[in-house]
Ligand SMILES: Cc1ncc(COP(=O)(O)OP(=O)(O)O)c(N)n1
Ligand SMILES: Cc1ncsc1CCOP(=O)(O)O
């Protein structure tokens with residue numbers, strides 16, 4: 031794992047427990063990025079949710095990420111903004127955020143997009159959907175793990191977050207493809223056992239990384 035990699039990335043979408051509880055679990059488990067991705071809420075509700083989360087994450091190592099919206103990221107003072115292919119571009123987002131938002135992540139769904147994203151030097155690149163997922167209303171075509179491996183190689187030093195359809199059953203396939211960072215939206219959000227799922231997934235990931243280090247010696 032390179033210094034820039036961070037492991038598990040948490041995204042909040044239709045959670046089964048409160049925002050404050052998720053933020054507490056993220057902080058206690060040293061999760062570096064916690065993203066608010068609520069597609070059905072009003073802008074006002076998103077800002078209220080952001081306040082609830084940042085009341086817990088502020089001053090910790092967990093960075094609060096606003097999804098899609100540079101204006102809301104600026105208003106709530108998010109640590110990071112995540113932009114998709116249909117959102118405003120990174121340079122425009124930086125103009126809006128005026129230095130108040132320190133980090134930026136970009137979504138990609140194929141290798142051409144990864145190549146473009148690398149040129150913009152974001153703090154991380156999301157890549158997927160790796161597998162079929164119902165979480166996104168209009169998902170891009172499934173990439174599979176072979177393309178994921180190529181995306182990770184292409185991104186070089188920039189951390190790649192594998193996303194889309196990842197669960198406890200296929201986690202090992204994603205790790206075998208070389209993923210050092212990944213996100214499981216439904217698996218984490220559909221359960222009231224979030225704490226257990228985060229701890230167990232982090233343990234499995236760290237166990238796999240240690241196993242790989244041992245095999246290289
Ligand atoms: C870490 C991370 N990776 C990818 C995405 C997906 O972003 P996008 O393609 O813009 O889709 P929506 O999440 O906005 O539906 C993400 N949010 N986070
Ligand atoms: C936001 C997003 N971007 C690509 S796939 C996806 C949804 C991931 O959700 P899940 O982990 O539940 O498949």
Ligand SMILES: [Mg+2]
Pocket residue numbers: 097098112113114115117
């Ligand atoms: Mg988006």
